Amino acid sequence: MTVTARPEGTRRTxxxxxxxxxxxxxxxAARGLSTYGYGNLVLERVAAEAGYTRGALYHLFANKEELALAVVQWVEETWDAEVGRPAAELTCPVEALTAVARNHAVYCxxxxxxxxxxxxxxxxxxxxPVGRALARIRDRLVADFAERITAGRGSGAIPPGPPPGELALALLGALEGLTISLSGHAPHDAELAERAARGLLGLPPAPEGHR
Known part of the structure; x- marks a missing residue:
């Protein structure tokens, strides 16, 4: 029996x-989860809104849980690409944390x-499983924020205050709530997100023209 190899171009396509x-x-699915939540998400509607059949969805995702977990991972990856990694390139803890605040607002x-x-x-x-995935992401972000807060206090860039872990939790919660409340209010969302971050860190507002 002779097996004909499938052309490389066909596999790539x-x-x-x-x-x-x-x-x-x-x-x-992310839009649907944002609007309806997990319990009310209808997979047939997700497939239709994406322009595919229900069969196409089930070919890639076994069930709603698997789809939701994939959405959480996808959001985490896109957030890291647009918010996390650009901030990680900044060596100053204050600049890094305020960059997260502004870029998170833009992402939202x-x-x-x-x-x-x-x-x-x-x-x-x-x-x-979905809750555990969210908790893992939260813990990672809080640990990263706390590490930068500790470094900033060590250099004197961030004044003393509440424990870094608690301040990091407060910062994450403030950014999540503020950017959802101000969704659609660009460019003030980014400016106010930075103000909130600087306020929680015990810093004065950034000088005009500094942003």
Whole structure:
């Protein structure tokens, strides 16, 4: 029996098509989760809004839980690319934390930004894979914020105050709440997010023209 190898171009096209389908479904699911929550999410509606059939969705995701976990990972990856990594390149802790505040506000201008907060509220107090994934992300961000706060206090750039871990939790909570409340109010959302961050850190507002 002779097996004919599939042309490399065909495999690449199929891989690209699968990636486009997956991306469209994740974005539609993120919008749906932001609007309806996990419990009220209808997979058929997600598929239709993405422009695909229910079969295409189930070909990539076994069930709602797997889809939601993939959405959480997708949001984490896009947030890291647009907010986390640019801030990580800044050596000054104050600049890094205020950059996170401003860039987080910009990231939250899109219609998928509420998904993490919506899921966090829905799964609060529950031992569920989606809740555990959200807790892992929260713990990672809090640890990163706390490390920068500690470094800033060590250099004198950030004044003494509450323990770094508690301040980091407050900073994360403030940014989440503020940017959701001010969604659609650009450019004031980014400016006020930075003000909130500087205020919690015990810093004066940034001078005009510094931003």
């Amino acid at each position: 199929q891989t690209e098509r699968r990636a486009r389908t997956r991306s469209a479904l994740l974005e539609a 201008r899109r219609d998928v930004a509420r998904v993490m907060m919506t899921l966090k509220v829905e799964f609060a107090g529950q031992d569920h």
